[in-house]
Amino acid sequence: MWCVSASLDQAIDTRTIDRLWAVVPAGGAGTRLWPLSRAGAPKFLLDLTGTGRSLLQQTVDRLTPLVGDRVVVVTGQRHRDQVTAQLPASLVHRLLAEPSARDSMAAIGLAAAILEHEDPDAVLGSFAADHVITDETAFAACLAEAVEVAVTGRIVTLGIEPTFPSTAFGYIEEGERLPGHATARAVASFVEKPPVEVAREYLATGRYRWNGGMFVAPVTLLLDELSRELPELARGLRAIAADPASLESIWPGLTKIAIDHAVAEPASRRGLVATVPGNFGWDDIGDFAALGELIGTDAVKVLGDRDLVLTHGATGLIAPRDRLVAVAGLTDVVVIDTADAVLVTDRAHAQQVKQIVAALKERGRDDLV
């Protein structure tokens, strides 16, 4: 038996957003944050901001004031125990463990199908487990409006105010304002990660927002839209929800596809997708350059024990473990120390960490990635 609806009848905090269930897909290795982030200890399980809470825990901490314990975390079976250890007891029985990674549509769709099975009126909000949001009040306001729009029969993406012409994110092109809502607009189109010149043009128009992958939709609408594009996949997910025992047999045959391609983009072409603009200090901590920004404005940013860091004429981000890290005379350097690997790079080359990981895999050093 799925237990996700166990508290639907329980008393709900009056500040929570009625009908909304938060789904938190906890996957992705965070390759560019290697060697902190590993296949066995992915980004979402790590305390990357020095707060004492992992990114997953921060995500849950941010959501529970809004939805109580209507939080469903979806993760891989490999990480089930680690995730369980990090979650509050009240959420553990709702944890969904995927038998294998089948991309975001299957992960979120499974949660949607289970919620639909228990409560066809449920509204699902999806929030990655490894992003950071600094202004939780602004986030809550944005989300509340998104739910209001969603219940009118829309898939609603949170449209993040871009702060620079990033080439690492897809963009949402805004359309007309939606009558009856404070700030919501139709989505004219989704666009893939652009080259930097194009990103600059987007910012100049004022009509484009970052697609941070957060969206809100009635579960039935979401699955019905999926059913138009990929009926087999929708059918499989609903079958699992109706009979949890079928998970192991159905899951491996499900189509691997990102939810953007499976639902959001097709639905936007049919005018069914809206966006609510938000400026709540969102960051996906895509690499060590981003992590450095997040940690602060000191010339030398330390993630960990400051007593283990000694610099002379250096600036950058240093993550010591249990040994001294000494840096002399480098600008914007990145030094990440771990038990079995030390990474040295700088801000400008932070993206190249993924090539290091790729090279390790080529060498057969899966023990290190």
Add this chain to the structure above:
Amino acid sequence: MWCVSASLDQAIDTRTIDRLWAVVPAGGAGTRLWPLSRAGAPKFLLDLTGTGRSLLQQTVDRLTPLVGDRVVVVTGQRHRDQVTAQLPASLVHRLLAEPSARDSMAAIGLAAAILEHEDPDAVLGSFAADHVITDETAFAACLAEAVEVAVTGRIVTLGIEPTFPSTAFGYIEEGERLPGHATARAVASFVEKPPVEVAREYLATGRYRWNGGMFVAPVTLLLDELSRELPELARGLRAIAADPASLESIWPGLTKIAIDHAVAEPASRRGLVATVPGNFGWDDIGDFAALGELIGTDAVKVLGDRDLVLTHGATGLIAPRDRLVAVAGLTDVVVIDTADAVLVTDRAHAQQVKQIVAALKERGRDDLV
């Protein structure tokens, strides 16, 4: 009983240079090579060139074909056991252990006094334990001429052909050619480490050579010259040689002074010092920039296990220990990994490693230096 003259009567290789005894002062921490070099594991005990032999061992290996086992190593009591472990058995009984560090005059002077006590005709050659020489044939030829000149009653320094306007070494100003010798010249003056403009002028004249601290002199001349400047020090050293039991009582009162200031400079003003030019690939491995040069011409120079190094678009010197060291996109970087500290710098800042060590001492982290 001192044992240094034990083999004087033994058969000597015909290629050896008669009367010459090699004295090898093994001291100095090599601060700018931290964290490889430590107070407890100084530079001379380390295999810094990846040959499987420490710098001390390489020094001894270079000298024994020339002087047989007439090699006296002088080190601190702290390093006595480590030095003993590295020396061939035939040299161990000659090892001199200083009760405390009293600078180079006392260290070399003690060896000189002991040699003089056993054999007043002995000629002493002094060779630091932590320098590298790549052309041993040229070195042997230079040394042979230096001994020829020394036995005429001179203190003879080996004058190293400068290859760039170094500011890290003192210079020897050459005077007139000495009649009857192939290349030897009088020393006009010793000059301290110059600013770079001055060093450039020196090189332009063709009359200046690096002072690598290698010299050859009859032991009695050396001690008599010392006696003119610092009679107490000379008397103390000769007293210890006459009565080894007095070492512990006399040693702490000996003047701390470098041999250059105590003997070489005063004697040069009296026209008693000569130099024999040499171009034998000498290097004192003053910092990681120098070490990188020495190790080779690869873009990525590895001191240690290449399998532990992974780079992407990087150049420089990497010394792994037992963990992976990954570097992305840095030029002329230096990464030195050890059990309790990792150093990151680059070629241009290699000298600043001494500031790191100074800061560690200020922090009271003597365990790390």
